Amino acid sequence: MNDGLFDQFKTWYEKRHDYARAWKARTGGQVVATMCTYTPEELLIAAGMLPVRVLGAHEPQNVTEPHIFGMFCPFCRDSLAQGLLGRFDYAEGVTLTQSCIQYRQTFNSWRMHVPSVQWDYYVPMPNDVQSPHAKKAHYAEVQSFREFLGVLTGKPLTDEMLKEALAVCDENRRLLRELFDYRKQSNPQVTGVEALYASITAQFVDKREHNAELKKVLAAMKTRDLNRSEGVRFMTIGSENDDIAFMAMIESVGGTIVIDDQCSGTRYFWNASKDDGDVIKAIAERYCDRPACPTKDYPAHTRFDHVLGLAKDYGVQGAIFLQQKFCDPHEGDYPDLKRHLEDNGIPTLFLEFDITNPIGPFRIRVEAFLETLGEEELF
Amino acid sequence: MSAELATPAAEEKKEFWRWQENTWFDESKNWRDAKIITCGIDVGSVSSQAVICCDGELFGYNSMRTGNNSPDSAKNALQGILDKTGMKLEDIHYTVGTGYGRVNVPFANKAVTEIACHARGANYMGGSKVRTILDMGGQDCKAIHCDERGKVTNFLMNDKCAAGTGRGMEVIADLMQIPIANLGPRSFDVETEPEAVSSICVVFAKSEALALLKAGYTKNMVIAAYCQAMAERVVSLLERIGVEEGFFITGGIAKNPGVVKRIERLLGIQAVETKIDSQIAGALGASLFAYTLMQKQAKAA
Numbered sequence: 001m002n003d004g005l006f007d008q009f010k011t012w013y014e015k016r017h018d019y020a021r022a023w024k025a026r027t028g029g030q031v032v033a034t035m036c037t038y039t040p041e042e043l044l045i046a047a048g049m050l051p052v053r054v055l056g057a058h059e060p061q062n063v064t065e066p067h068i069f070g071m072f073c074p075f076c077r078d079s080l081a082q083g084l085l086g087r088f089d090y091a092e093g094v095t096l097t098q099s100c101i102q103y104r105q106t107f108n109s110w111r112m113h114v115p116s117v118q119w120d121y122y123v124p125m126p127n128d129v130q131s132p133h134a135k136k137a138h139y140a141e142v143q144s145f146r147e148f149l150g151v152l153t154g155k156p157l158t159d160e161m162l163k164e165a166l167a168v169c170d171e172n173r174r175l176l177r178e179l180f181d182y183r184k185q186s187n188p189q190v191t192g193v194e195a196l197y198a199s200i201t202a203q204f205v206d207k208r209e210h211n212a213e214l215k216k217v218l219a220a221m222k223t224r225d226l227n228r229s230e231g232v233r234f235m236t237i238g239s240e241n242d243d244i245a246f247m248a249m250i251e252s253v254g255g256t257i258v259i260d261d262q263c264s265g266t267r268y269f270w271n272a273s274k275d276d277g278d279v280i281k282a283i284a285e286r287y288c289d290r291p292a293c294p295t296k297d298y299p300a301h302t303r304f305d306h307v308l309g310l311a312k313d314y315g316v317q318g319a320i321f322l323q324q325k326f327c328d329p330h331e332g333d334y335p336d337l338k339r340h341l342e343d344n345g346i347p348t349l350f351l352e353f354d355i356t357n358p359i360g361p362f363r364i365r366v367e368a369f370l371e372t373l374g375e376e377e378l379f
Numbered sequence: 380m381s382a383e384l385a386t387p388a389a390e391e392k393k394e395f396w397r398w399q400e401n402t403w404f405d406e407s408k409n410w411r412d413a414k415i416i417t418c419g420i421d422v423g424s425v426s427s428q429a430v431i432c433c434d435g436e437l438f439g440y441n442s443m444r445t446g447n448n449s450p451d452s453a454k455n456a457l458q459g460i461l462d463k464t465g466m467k468l469e470d471i472h473y474t475v476g477t478g479y480g481r482v483n484v485p486f487a488n489k490a491v492t493e494i495a496c497h498a499r500g501a502n503y504m505g506g507s508k509v510r511t512i513l514d515m516g517g518q519d520c521k522a523i524h525c526d527e528r529g530k531v532t533n534f535l536m537n538d539k540c541a542a543g544t545g546r547g548m549e550v551i552a553d554l555m556q557i558p559i560a561n562l563g564p565r566s567f568d569v570e571t572e573p574e575a576v577s578s579i580c581v582v583f584a585k586s587e588a589l590a591l592l593k594a595g596y597t598k599n600m601v602i603a604a605y606c607q608a609m610a611e612r613v614v615s616l617l618e619r620i621g622v623e624e625g626f627f628i629t630g631g632i633a634k635n636p637g638v639v640k641r642i643e644r645l646l647g648i649q650a651v652e653t654k655i656d657s658q659i660a661g662a663l664g665a666s667l668f669a670y671t672l673m674q675k676q677a678k679a680a
Contacts, residue, residue: 372534
């Protein structure tokens with residue numbers, strides 16, 4: 001059943017460049033292409049800008065080879081291709097917050113070779129967020145970014161401006177979690193595809209508009225009846241994923257994606273800031289404390305128990321690793337995380353993602369995984 | 380005029396890749412005595428099989444090349460065995476479709492993946508001790524773990540390449556101009572075992588094979604190099620999942636001793652032998668699932 005409740009998110013996703021251009025025309029503000037969800041968006045929003053996360057287009061491309069290696073992850077290559085192909089020609093700025101080295105080279109190629117770029121900024125966030133010095137170091141980096149934006153716009157970012165932006169972002173995080181809570185139910189009232197539309201669009205739509213839409217959806221949620229069988233409850237694990245066709249395929253063959261550990265999903269919005277008189281501290285520490293990406297999860301692997309906790313809270317029956325090919329941080333975590341889940345009764349399936357993905361062969365794997373999880377009727 | 384311009388009949392092009400299609404049924408049994416007749420149809424990328432089981436026992440099968448579309452391939456495969464046995468479609472109580480065309484078998488009651496079906500078929504063919512299955516199909520390759528009932532417990536598939544598959548072997552048969560069934564035996568007719576050619580891509584392997592011929596390799600040496608490459612390719616897949624005792628190979632390549640012996644040598648393990656055509660494992664598993672489903676349906680009624 002499609003009641004159209006998530007159509008606005010779907011439209012935003014499918015026409016994200018049109019949305020950004022229209023926003024710019026309407027507000028006169030700058031648009032900033034952001035790489036990595038560790039980017040402190042609050043500062044850009046406070047400066048009157050629209051942060052737009054760079055996503056790929058899942059199309060074959062031939063423009064990145066002169067700039068970054070073919071063995072860089074597909075997400076990096078697909079992201080850079082969008083810049084080189086002029087699809088972000090409306091974005092004056094580009095930012096990266098340090099995560100992985102492939103992403104950093106993608107950012108460097110973008111700022112050097114995408115002609116529409118007028119300014120760029122790199123936030124050298126510590127990867128060792130577990131260090132006792134990490135929060136202090138990141139505080140200083142966020143403060144530097146604030147000063148940079150103040151000079152760039154000619155209007156210093158006051159605490160009040162930052163607090164207002166932080167409140168908008170925290171509200172967005174709270175609303176998304178509220179929406180995701182509906183996925184804990186049996187026969188969830190939100191499909192994985194719908195949840196992905198909601199969480200991924202938060203990364204490029206004006207948060208105030210996004211919050212208003214989330215409230216509208218949440219108001220309708222209590223009486224919503226999807227009238228579909230949930231089948232097997234799946235979790236997806238990996239880096240960025242906005243392959244809607246793949247997600248829809250899973251939900252068409254007898255499964256429902258009920259939760260994720262991905263930066264296109266929960267890792268982006270899971271934690272809110274802690275109430276603090278010092279707004280920069282509240283912003284900086286929120287990013288240090290968020291569910292970790294593998295690039296920022298050492299020496300202790302905090303994400304293993306976090307992922308298992310999500311799986312248990314959401315009644316997950318099987319976890320699917322969506323591994324971006326050549327993504328070393330995630331592939332490095334995979335063997336131990338797989339073991340951790342399986343030792344705790346969560347079977348896993350590993351799929352390797354590229355810029356374009358073969359839905360047919362993936363479907364065989366997913367269906368066979370479903371058969372291993374159930375299908376006692378066959379014996 | 381047209382007679383004058385007519386070109387001489389084109390020399391018949393030999394199809395060295397063409398493997399033996401075959402039909403078999405157990406003449407010692409009368410299918411009319413069976414209480415439950417079930418069918419499994421495996422529409423693969425290269426071959427299609429129809430297997431008939433009578434009361435959960437293999438009765439007959441037909442194995443042929445997949446045609447232009449899945450529904451016709453399924454119909455043709457089934458018709459082959461129906462014609463041979465005098466059976467009609469209406470005599471079959473339950474049909475399960477499998478293979479990449481499983482959802483397009485028009486007369487199937489249910490579709491089950493070929494991974495589950497190969498495990499079940501291997502369990503029937505090799506017995507309950509079978510734990511690791513290597514399915515070497517037409518265009519993909521799968522390593523499967525199963526329990527004593529033939530239920531899949533884990534699996535891996537190769538990625539996006541025909542290396543290590545039946546189609547790769549067909550390419551080499553054509554290139555060498557040697558019938559595909561002769562490749563395995565001829566691969567052992569070499570004085571020294573050559574290095575493997577590329578194991579990651581059929582196109583690379585074909586180029587390398589041509590280069591080796593030009594460099595003075597005999598055809599047998601090239602075939603041996605290709606069989607070794609194929610063995611190394613599938614062993615790397617198997618090692619990712621782990622090989623347990625009770626190792627069984629299904630699919631068309633299981634009929635090629637040049638690959639099978641080299642896999643066994645690399646793994647240090649003997650594959651479980653069977654007298655049943657390894658190519659029908661998927662359809663056989665589907666037919667056995669159909670039998671179980673039919674029994675359950677009858678009980679429920």
